[in-house]
Structures are given as C-alpha cells and as structure tokens.
Amino acid sequence: MAPEESAEAESLLPSFERRFLAARTLRSFPWQSLEEKLRDSSGPELLLNILQKTVKHPLCVKHPPSVRYARCFLSELIRKPSGDSVTLSESTAIISHGTTGLVTWDAALYLAEWAIENPAAFAHRTVLELGSGAGLTGLAICKTCCPSTYVFSDCHSCVLEQLRGNILLNGLSLEPDTTAPERHPGHNAHDAESPRVTVAQLDWDVVTAPELAAFRPDVIIAADVLYCPETVISLVRVLQRLSACLKDQQAPDAYIAFTVRSPETCWLFTSELGQAGIPWEAVPHHNQKLFPYEEHSDMAILKLML
Structure with missing residues (x-):
C-alpha cells in the first residue's frame, strides 16, 4: 500500500x-x-x-x-x-440438545476465509460438506464461490432444522430433503447465480457406500469435526468409503479444517489417514482475515488425496 x-x-x-x-x-x-x-x-x-x-x-x-x-x-x-453477508441463527450454548453443531466454531470461519480467497476450488462444482453445523462455511461458499450444487449434511435433527432455517434466512432456495441430490442434465455447465442447495441427513457410522456414491461430489469439505477420537475414526471411515465408491469418476478434492486443540487428536487423524491409505498435505495459511475468531487459535487445513 x-x-x-x-x-x-x-x-x-x-x-x-x-x-x-x-x-x-x-x-x-x-x-x-x-x-x-x-x-x-x-x-x-x-x-x-x-x-x-x-x-x-x-x-x-x-x-x-x-x-x-x-x-x-x-x-x-x-x-x-x-459484496454480501451471511446471517445465522445459532444457539448461545456450546453444547445444546446433546450436540455441538448449533454454534459456529473457529475452523468454520477459517475455512470460509480460505474459500473466499480461493473461489476457483468450488466454482461450477458439486460440493458435499460433512458436518455442516450452523452452515456458515457453506453459506459463504454458496454466496461467493459459485458452486453448481451444494450439499449441506449433518446427522442431528436439531442441527438440520436450524441449518434449513439459516439457508432460507440467507435467501437461498432449498430443495426437498434427500439422501442424495439428483443431477439435472447439464446443470454443472450453466452459470447460475445461485447453486442448487440440498440438506442431507448423514450419519457417518451407518451411511452406505451406494448412498455416498449418489452424491457424486467434486469437492468434499469439513470444519471442526475432529473434537474427539470417536469422530476422528468415524470421519476417516466415511472418507475411505467415499474414496472407494467414487473410483469411477475423477477423484474429488477434500479439505478438512480444524483447530489444533490437542496434538494427540491431530496425530490420531493423520495416523488414521495413513492406515486408510489416504495421502494428505497441509494447505498454506491464507491472508484473508474477515472474521473475529480467537486470536491465539492454531488452525489448519489439510488437503486429502482420495
């Protein structure tokens, strides 16, 4: 300057x-x-x-x-x-109704900033978000990165209800809930201002390979879902299933953002990825600083090669 x-x-x-x-x-x-x-x-x-x-x-x-x-x-x-804003309804409690998905966590803000700085990673592509929570990351991507289709997903009924409300609150059209969105011929080719948006109830522990294959994502993202060993193991298993069932198409890009709260949890995640045969690399820190999250938070994004 x-x-x-x-x-x-x-x-x-x-x-x-x-x-x-x-x-x-x-x-x-x-x-x-x-x-x-x-x-x-x-x-x-x-x-x-x-x-x-x-x-x-x-x-x-x-x-x-x-x-x-x-x-x-x-x-x-x-x-x-x-050029736009994201409006959210959130819970004021960190844990509410037995879930942490009713509030926005720092890694969701961090991933949203990275997406806004790298819109080409999502433009005209189908994005599947695992563990969407309140929906901030997905809403930011829908409004600034021009995806053709965006699939928000979570497993908790209260989270899904709040998520649907937040999508409508931000002026996006919401298609009927579904296990996986149907692809309209030629949809990915058009340059629509707003993407097709769907909400899917997705339990990582019970979802089947055919159900995952039906999403046919070009990009897979998740933010702040590495908060305990059980979720780490479940996440890696669903990523492994996605990798196996999508071999008939070009491998999707996958980005997992998280706050480094415990070195043991991070080690478990990378170790489980190794055992699953999923290579990864760290995404360089970005320059966007749009959101006021904790100043001393140590956050990271891993790009996975499924």
Whole structure:
C-alpha cells in the first residue's frame, strides 16, 4: 500500500472507533469511504484494524456492547469485501440438545476465509460438506464461490432444522430433503447465480457406500469435526468409503479444517489417514482475515488425496 493510501485508510479508523464506542446507528458509519479504500488498498489489513478499533477495542472487551449491535455491525462489515453477508441463527450454548453443531466454531470461519480467497476450488462444482453445523462455511461458499450444487449434511435433527432455517434466512432456495441430490442434465455447465442447495441427513457410522456414491461430489469439505477420537475414526471411515465408491469418476478434492486443540487428536487423524491409505498435505495459511475468531487459535487445513 502506498504511503498516501495508508494514511487515508488510517484516517477511517478513528471515525469507526468513535461511532462504535458511542453505539451510533450503523447508517452513520462511513461505509462508502470504506468500500472505496477496500478497492484501492489491502482489504484484509484494513478490516483487521477496524476490528481492533471496534469489537476488539479494550473498552468493548471490558464492557461489551449488546450482542445484537455487535452482530449487526459485523454483518455489515463482512459485506464490504465479499459484496454480501451471511446471517445465522445459532444457539448461545456450546453444547445444546446433546450436540455441538448449533454454534459456529473457529475452523468454520477459517475455512470460509480460505474459500473466499480461493473461489476457483468450488466454482461450477458439486460440493458435499460433512458436518455442516450452523452452515456458515457453506453459506459463504454458496454466496461467493459459485458452486453448481451444494450439499449441506449433518446427522442431528436439531442441527438440520436450524441449518434449513439459516439457508432460507440467507435467501437461498432449498430443495426437498434427500439422501442424495439428483443431477439435472447439464446443470454443472450453466452459470447460475445461485447453486442448487440440498440438506442431507448423514450419519457417518451407518451411511452406505451406494448412498455416498449418489452424491457424486467434486469437492468434499469439513470444519471442526475432529473434537474427539470417536469422530476422528468415524470421519476417516466415511472418507475411505467415499474414496472407494467414487473410483469411477475423477477423484474429488477434500479439505478438512480444524483447530489444533490437542496434538494427540491431530496425530490420531493423520495416523488414521495413513492406515486408510489416504495421502494428505497441509494447505498454506491464507491472508484473508474477515472474521473475529480467537486470536491465539492454531488452525489448519489439510488437503486429502482420495
């Protein structure tokens, strides 16, 4: 960024800081000036600085504004680099109704940022997401990466109900629930603005190879599903089944994002992949910084060769 551009971008920060600390109405913020600076400068760096001056400001950490105000502000801020926003209904409890899938976890944000930076990985392709949870990653991909078909999946009925609501809340058309979406002739070839979106109830421990084969995904993703040894083993088994049943088509790309909470869990995952004969490589850290997740979170994305 040129010095004069940097100075102009920095001049926006006090304006955002003063208005946010005073809880001024969102329409009073200099959004148009921000959009102009994002087109001319380093967007992620500027957005990160704005976050530090607003939701992460020491005064806001000590005396947080209302959750509604902060969320509305963040939704508006997210729209600026992507041209759109994602709205979510979530549970306020980490574990609710016996599942962790009703809230958005950091790796889902991290994977969404990577997808926004790498839209070609999903453009005009069929994407199957394992363990979609609240749906943030998939909604971000549907709105910014132009997939032809997107299949959200999870196994818990409460998660699926919330997921359907979030899809509709974001203006996407939802096709009837199904085990696997039917492919319309020539669908992957068209350049529709919105993808075909389906929700599938998918239990990794009982789903059969024919049911998995019916999805015929070009891309498989999952985020923050490595939270205990049992889920690690179940995930690898379903990936192994997918690999075996899709040998009659080009091997799909698979990306698994996770927060490194326990070295033992990460070792178990890579060890199970090795035993299953699934090679992997680490995806380089990306430059997008659109979401305010835990600053000290250690996150990673592995690309698997199924």
